[in-house]
Amino acid sequence: MMSETVRVRFAPSPTGMLHLGGARTALFNWAFARKHGGVFILRIEDTDLTRSTEESVGVILESLKWLGLFWDEGPEVGGPYGPYFQSQRLHLYREYAEKLKSTGFAYECYCTPEELKMRKEATIAQGRSWRYDRKCLHLSERERRAFREEGRKPVLRFRVPEGVTTFVDMLRGEVTFDNEELDDFVILKSDGMPTYNFACVVDDALMRITHVIRGDDHISNTPRQVLLYKALGFPCPQFAHVPMILGKDKTRLSKRHGSPSVTYYRDMGYLPEAMVNYLARLSWATGEEEKEIFTREEIIERFSLEQVTKHAAVFDLDKLNWMNSVYLRAADPLRLRDILVDILKRHGVIRDEECTAEFLEYCTKVILLMRERIRYVAQILEDAAYFFTEHYEYDPQAVETVLCEDGVPEVLQVSFELLRNLEAFDAATIEMAIREEAGRRGMKAARFIHPLRVAVSGKKVGPGLFELLEVLGKERVLARVARTLEFLKER
RNA sequence: GCCCCCAUCGUCUAGCCAGGUUAGGACAUCGCCCUUUCAAGGCGACGGCAGCGGUUCAAAUCCGCUUGGGGGCGCCA
16 A cells, blocks of 8 residues: 655744744654655745744754754755755746636635725624635636736635535544635735645645645645645645644643743753654554653654544653653763753853863763753753852751751861861762761761761752762862851851 | 534553453652662552443443534635
8 A cells, every 4th residue: 555655744834943843743754754664855835935034944954953853855955856945946836826727726816905804804793704705706807907907916816616625634534624614715925925735735746745744733724735636636645633732731832831942952951862752752652551762763663643642732841851861861971961061151151261171071070970860951050050160059948957057067177177188089988088987976977968068069959979079079179168167157 | 703623640641443451551749668868769659531311231442412622714834
């Protein structure tokens, strides 16, 4: 049945960032293509001149590459069915529009937006539902000329036939629309640009797309497109409408829900393989119990549109965080180090010239210490800025419950001397010294450990103290303990 | 308002198509263990078939209605 080479496409319009919903649609297309040894095509739908930007094209390409969703045909790589920017295919849309006009499937309409708006409002005021009233369906050549001489520029409308239109959705089965619902929609705007439904059909047909996999917000566009395929004499591809991703409040994911863009997550230090894994598992499951972690290869191997759910999914940051932390723990420390350094630079914590080999080494140690307790790399800056500044605050809670305990100044003073006299400053040596000292005084080691942690980090929680001291280094540790002693004296 | 789609724990989902399970897993939450804190890990708890009617010996599963949610109704895509 699937002897024909599978050809699928992701067709974003470059009007902003790549959102998680779009990324997921791209992912499903990509996985489907890879699974079936097919071709994954990227097409840029930039027919809306006012909203499309080149910058946005760049961000989308960058986001897809970051996710590892490389396309086989499209921008930068070309291909036999290009160009892959709709703005460069205008002649094709005009050609096929002309064809529809000459075969009677399309007609010029000179109604202005203002006129349409007035008639629409009047109709609705009467309690009837509006669809284009076909005022221009039977215009004579004289009438058309008169309109043109008035300076009007026509749009081209598709003449929707009587009856119903049915298509098969791969997830839902047959879906039927009454053509009454589909008024004579515009296929060419007055500026000569094609509308979405028209350009989409011409391109999908010309690019030999076999499966149209897109968000289910397009279901209601599909009957119009099916009508166009028929009128144009093109074979219909198969359609699969995948569910949308919603925010916590169950409305379409948007800026209101924080940042739904792929680049935001990249910049926060999420790993692309975690993002792909999470996105894949939204609306899709393999039925394997207890298995949540899937490599790209495992996703491809298992991917099937039949297992995609039909209902919208709520984006759950908690689960993404968990999944990312799983990948973080398994990732190459040097790679995480680079992500950390990037974040530090972007936040102005360090400058390029401060990025010495020694500093990189230090960052690697920080990552090794922190990666088991963070969910995304930028969290280090949020929860453990003390690694990179001497101006950390003491958590008031920590001051109250730890530093103000009896005997803390003495403990810190003793620790200071003890640490200062250590030859080696590795975790094992430090630990032995502290435990011995505590033992000598008949105290639990915890009575040293907790005040010291607050002293050097300002916090009650954090990595194991001895490792922390080692990474911070003797000089920094002594200065911080001394500073804490001063701080306590002043209180 | 009209049209289309959808409906299992708080969330993501398995099970449904080919009716018979203590309705399973994951995240989150809570508890215990481990432990210098946190995290991780181990063990456990909490928690669901939207409702109502059918069909049937038997319904999460099939059918209908209701309710709820989402989407669309542009010279946006």
